[in-house]
């Protein structure tokens with residue numbers, strides 16, 4: 001096609017001075033750049049009925065820059081409905097997070113950024129309809145650069161989803177396992193802000209991931225590998241020294257914020273925090289309560305000599321009422337939100353497997369890094385899910401590199417107790433599967449597990465209407481073949497008013 005850049009060039013020459021606010025700009029003072037400052041692409045997120053967040057991150061510049069942006073109702077930008085400037089501060093690595101409000105509900109929008117004569121690719125996003133009759137969500141986690149191509153994102157783009165829920169392990173900080181790798185990180189495990197920025201930037205050079213961000217809004221929250229494996233709050237999962245871990249965590253969290261389409265207010269550097277638990281509403285149809293199970297978590301139970309998640313046996317600490325996955329404030333926030341729920345579907349999106357999982361080692365054995373390591377905390381969430389205002393609760397998760405469809409029981413100690421929610425756990429988007437020694441035969445030991453697959457990577461597609469959620473587990477045919485298609489591995493439905501899977 002005739003390059004958009006060529007078509008736009010005349011208009012841009014006129015507009016360039018407007019977009020380059022004098023004095024703010026250092027190295028970008030010339031409107032002609034030798035490289036593409038928008039090589040990391042564009043993204044949108046935080047969808048609302050009146051707006052969203054638009055993101056890009058300028059590369060190759062050393063000073064503060066101010067970008068131009070345009071938002072149009074058509075992809076040729078004939079009807080530009082909003083334009084202006086957004087800062088890309090060097091202190092944020094050149095990231096721009098633009099929060100847009102005041103738009104009409106239920107409409108698609110197209111956007112792009114400018115710097116000098118450079119124009120970003122065009123992104124597409126949408127505002128949420130005032131009272132939608134249907135909603136299509138993709139649930140994804142665990143994308144290991146080395147272990148597989150990200151071809152599942154191509155399928156996701158074709159499915160025309162309303163939003164992607166990325167519940168963590170967006171990047172991996174390390175190599176692990178044995179098996180075929182399709183590419184290499186090429187750098188040591190990240191420790192500093194510069195290292196983590198480079199790791200995120202590497203990810204955005206993946207054409208399928210970059211295209212997915214340009215095509216659909218992402219709702220994101222991190223898990224452990226965005227920092228280091230199996231950390232819990234202030235406890236490193238790998239780094240033993242507390243101060244060294246907190247330095248690593250701060251660098252990793254800043255780089256995560258810089259690369260994600262989060263609200264500018266999500267980053268709280270003075271508190272050393274990222275505000276990631278938040279809600280998204282699709283009218284009366286559905287609310288997504290996005291949780292953060294990593295940042296406020298108390299120490300893993302019964303760690304012994306080994307750091308990080310492990311099988312713990314006869315460990316009383318798994319029932320410690322002071323232990324927490326969410327922290328007291330987030331727990332109260334979740335409970336208050338569910339107590340005043342008005343949506344037909346309450347979708348609680350979080351990072352890992354929520355339901356009890358009896359392991360081959362016996363009923364006194366638990367994997368300490370999942371909700372099984374925090375039983376009292378899980379019981380408090382179960383009490384919140386059982387609020388009379390909650391009509392249909394669905395817990396969404398990832399992390400365990402395998403697909404699960406579970407019945408969430410009021411009391412996991414009693415297999416005949418009431419089903420209070422349905423659970424959908426997506427497999428890894430691109431990684432090797434979960435440990436067979438823990439997961440094989442899971443259904444025979446756990447009657448509340450209604451479906452389990454530990455042989456495929458992929459993602460979960462949820463088609464939500466008032467009467468039902470159709471869950472389609474989509475598997476990639478091969479992680480080592482870049483053109484591999486996705487196929488439907490399993491389809492199940494959740495009927496409104498009848499929690500769980502048959």
Ligand SMILES: [Fe+2]
Pocket residue numbers: 141142143169225399400401
């Ligand atoms: Fe993972």
